[in-house]
Amino acid sequence: METQSCVEVKNEWGIVAARQAGRTLSKELGFGNVDQARITTAISELARNIYLYAQRGEIKIEIVEDKGKFGTKKGIKIIASDLGPGIPDLRQVMVDGFTTSSGLGAGLPGVRRLMDDFNIESEVDKGTTITATKWLR
Ligand SMILES: Nc1ncnc2c1ncn2[C@@H]1O[C@H](COP(=O)(O)OP(=O)(O)OP(=O)(O)O)[C@@H](O)[C@H]1O
Numbered sequence: 001m002e003t004q005s006c007v008e009v010k011n012e013w014g015i016v017a018a019r020q021a022g023r024t025l026s027k028e029l030g031f032g033n034v035d036q037a038r039i040t041t042a043i044s045e046l047a048r049n050i051y052l053y054a055q056r057g058e059i060k061i062e063i064v065e066d067k068g069k070f071g072t073k074k075g076i077k078i079i080a081s082d083l084g085p086g087i088p089d090l091r092q093v094m095v096d097g098f099t100t101s102s103g104l105g106a107g108l109p110g111v112r113r114l115m116d117d118f119n120i121e122s123e124v125d126k127g128t129t130i131t132a133t134k135w136l137r
């Protein structure tokens with residue numbers, strides 16, 4: 001079983017390929033249809049942002065494990081990174097309804113809702129890395 005995949009995003013094909021990779025890995029890990037859809041939607045939003053705002057970047061998808069007190073949990077982790085313009089005001093972009101495009105997606109707040117863990121690191125003129133994980137239960 002493949003445990004990770006890395007897709008370059010520089011055009012719409014990259015967005016499709018990233019979605020597909022997320023679908024394959026989440027299915028392999030045992031996520032149901034609804035969670036698979038949540039994960040692929042989150043990947044779409046992140047890949048679309050890379051393409052729109054940074055022109056290019058990559059989406060890494062990996063199967064991760066967390067050994068806790070009550071056993072080991074498994075999940076799928078999405079790492080979307082680019083060396084684009086960065087996001088000047090992170091707090092502002094996490095407010096629902098804030099978008100600079102007229103897209104229909106739920107954007108970054110949507111990604112945070114769809115996934116369990118969510119983190120953004122971004123520096124103006126350096127780039128952005130967004131990490132989001134969904135745990136299998
Ligand atoms: N990878 C990125 N690099 C630079 N800026 C980004 C990146 N991702 C998001 N942004 C900025 O954050 C804003 C919010 O992103 P978000 O995806 O939430 O909404 P949107 O892309 O504007 O609209 P929607 O996704 O709903 O179509 C964007 O408008 C853009 O200014």
Ligand SMILES: [Mg+2]
Pocket residue numbers: 045048049103105107108
């Ligand atoms: Mg967006």
